[in-house]
Amino acid sequence: MAEAAAKGKPGWRAVLAALGHRKTAYMLLFGFAAGLPYALVLGTLYAWLSDSGEIDLETMGVFSLVGLAYAFKFLWSPALDRVDIPVLRKLGKRKQWIVTAQLLIGAALTSLSFIAPTNETIGIFSLLAGLAAFASATQDVVIDAWRVDVADEVATIDILSTVYQMGYRIAALVGGAFALFLAERTDWPTVYLTMGALMLVVGFAGLWAPDADATASETNGEEDKDDPYGLRKAGQLSPRLRAWSLAAVGALWGWALITVGVFMVRSLSSNPDTRPDSVEFISTMGPLIVIATVVIPSIIAAWLVRQERMGTNLLTEAAPAQSTADRAVDHLYRALVLPLTDLIGRLGWAMVIVIALVLTYRITDAIWGSFAYPFYLGELEYTKDEVAVASKFFGVGALLLGLALGGYLLTAIGRMLTLTLGAFFAAVTNLLYADLARGGAVMQSVADNTGFTWLVSALGGDERLSKLMMAIAGENIAVGVAGAAFVAYLSSIVSKGYSAVQYALLSSLTLLVGTLGRGALGQMIEERGYYDVFILTTLIGMFAVVLCIIEWMRQARLGKAAGVVAPEAVAASKAS
Template identity: 80%
Template sequence: MAAAQANDKPGWRRVLAALGNRKAGFMLLFGFAAGLPYALLLGTLYAWLSDAEVDLETMGVFSLIGLAYAFKFLWSPALDRVDIPLLRRLGKRKQWIVTAQIMLGIFLVVLSTLNPQTALGWFSLLAGLGAFASATQDVVIDAWRVDIADEVATIDILSTVYQMGYRIAALVGGALALFLAERTSWPTVYLTMGAILLVVGIAGLFAPDTDASVIETNESDPHGLREAGQLSPRIRFMALGAVGLLWGWALITVGVFMVRSLASDPGARPDSVAFISTMGPLVVVATVVIPSLIAAWLVRIERKGTNLLKQAAPATSAADRMLDHLYRALVLPLTDFVGRLGWALVIVFALVLTYRITDAIWGSFAYPFYLGELQYTKDEVAVASKFFGVGALMIGLALGGYLLTVLGRMMTLTLGAFLAAATNLLYADLARGGAVMQAVSDASGFTWLVSELGGDPRLAKLMMAIAGENIAVGIAGAAFVAYLSSIVAKGYSAVQYALLSSLTLLVGTLGRGALGKMIEDQGYFDVFILTTLIGFFAVALCLVEWWRQSRLGKAAGIVAPGG
């Protein structure tokens, strides 16, 4: 009854009601816990190494850190199916979340005691283990968000709150950490951040966890796969063998690269950019594309009624039970996807690959654009992008959460894609001198405000452009996380969400080399026009997916504005 009343509240009242929910409070905390180590290990750590006068070539040892996040889906099946000894009583997801947070706290505290000049080997090992624990935490927190959503703390609200926590952590682990380091020391900063994560880990013990019955629906009967009408064990094990070999190859390939990256000789370390560009697509083909085709084949023969058990065939050995367990972990998440979505999975994958490309693909070139092309100072860029920009992003996230409750998920998703694409034109204007941005800033009185606060009047147009883009990215981010969370199944949320979120980063990562060359050859203006056009491709896919979901809703007799 309370849930129904909460859903009747319009707009901001519904958002505020959801934010008062205990689950939303822990979602904010977990979002912060997910964003803090990412900021500390992939950004701020390099400032510490620079201050310690560690040369750039030696810093290449940290190339493995980003890979932990890019390929986190490779160990996600274990997180969906394996329990930590003695900790299962904490809950299906909480056992991993709390463990990862406490381990991260310990890693950061120990890291604070090391000198990167004299103990670089231990320093890099701890940073790599920290990245692995952080990526693991991300997988399980994403699954937790999907699993605990209800009619009050909806998946849309939880997704928005998660991103807010994540962005606050980016500010704390980035700008605030730099501020503290300037006034204290880097060991003090990392000791403080480690202590914060230890406190979060302890607080996480009191978080609600997944309703066990939701997970157990997929594994309540250990012999469910062997009942009459199920696929024969021979067919299942053939599929498992093929998928297992592909995933095994991917794990070994990434693992070998990480070990080589830890080599003491800088000249022996592989190029991480080249690895991602060449092996990244192959890993995705091996772990996503081919297994999806195998899953489609399994769904097809099951629906045709061939190769099915005519009577129950219970497992007779530990090996049979282990194979069933592996099948549930590796193959069933994909057969569930294919079975529910069918050919629409192609639309979903295309949307996932392209939705965030407009901001992801050129993000690496933002600082060269601000500092080199536009000739702003580091202090000006810090104020515009880190402080003012983060504030605008938070406004965008809040607005995205509001629009999700008012317009619906698909309308907000499409609007976010359009705005994220269109705001690239703001930067195109800056690349041509920023006449439009300056005129808007002058007319709105923003230039006067910046001047009164002691800023350069020309800084106002950069702040206007960053504000416009970050508000758009906030709306798009809130809608996109909500969309991804809505299409995964609760029983397989860790694997399915990890796959989708990893694909989100793929095209942007692979396209940066080509984009850098285009900037050198043609300049920034043409690049921003191109990213705008690419963004409109994502808008078209949103419309197709919106139409597909609308048809499904009508077929089921459900009418929901905006999807």
């Protein structure tokens, strides 16, 4: 009834119907649960270490493994798609991992509250922080998959994606600004005990969340224990070819896992001299890991798809598994290789466009983010309090407004138009900062003529602060629209049966270019100043606009009107 009623409604009515849905409420809760540990472990924890007075900056480098867990979370995503937790499997395919991860995060944060960070305790302290980061990254993978799995015609993937980001941003405010506020009035152990308890409550609340069981789609309706995935029927690729392909992909992923694992262990060393440089690791090994786990496996997957379509190396008759080893190969092939062959099989040559779009869409804010505070505090010489008010409080409000606007636009004008507009505005709002780098005359004029300067002054600020807040508002609203559209787009092109692996791979790629480009951007700032950098990032952002238009045209040519569920999502839904 609800689904039927939602069809054909104007954008705002569809949004209201979706917001009242049980799945949407849990999506907000899960978004909050995803954002809180990231803010606490990757940001706020450094404030605690600094306040302790016993931990030097070099020792703080041990926490570089936290960022690594998020950057390479796709490496263990196949296990999350295939492995069940004893007893907890009854909760549901995704919920078993979501609840477990949230309870682990809560336990780790609570445990941190009982340990004072000193040179003697830094080992166990960093181990708990690493556990929280690993569980948080794991939670992210499964929540992304849950969002794809449970989406329907009322709680659409567009609305769920927007609400997820709203919860995430609210959590960033709670785990950042509010945590600092609370620490100032109590102490750090109280902060982490409170936040840990909050995560435990969220974990228990997740027990009642809806879940989508993808068993039917994974087994293709087959119950034969010797061929549970339908891989050994006539017309399927030969087991020998699949085994060789799995061996190649497995070796590459195994190398990547070992490389990352060794780095994490070395980062936990109590001897600062033996700890590796995380920036150097990301810049040198990052591209190699992506080549080993994405590029080469994608080429292998494309070759397998071609073999199947050409009718070569196929079984002429059913060949049931004869041993435990055969079943293990089928199981691992389903977990590691099939997600890639499914994605490439559906997208074909368009996979090149998708990867290019994924790499470039968030590049402007991904690169710029690391230099925001040096720009505010150093170049523009604002105080820490002014930056906190403008960026953390007012900025988060503007970002939430942008997300809300993005959610409405997704429903009202369609996904691809919203995606394109988001890319355009996210790029051109870099010009607002370019104006600030030249003195901010335009921003000051806009603030003065709109009455914003008067409002800021009435609240205790000054004219100078108003132009910074105006620029941050413009950028954050644009980033909110772009973020809502981009998450919805990524969610639409993955299959329900392989959502954990496919989304984890694509979302990890969004961080790649930004991470690798920060060094070059920092050097450019030193040599040419901030103004030229903002002009450059604006031009770079236009590449994403062009790619959005190309992808929009591709989807239109496939007979799908702009704004309707992407053809890849329709295909995935039918396959499921």
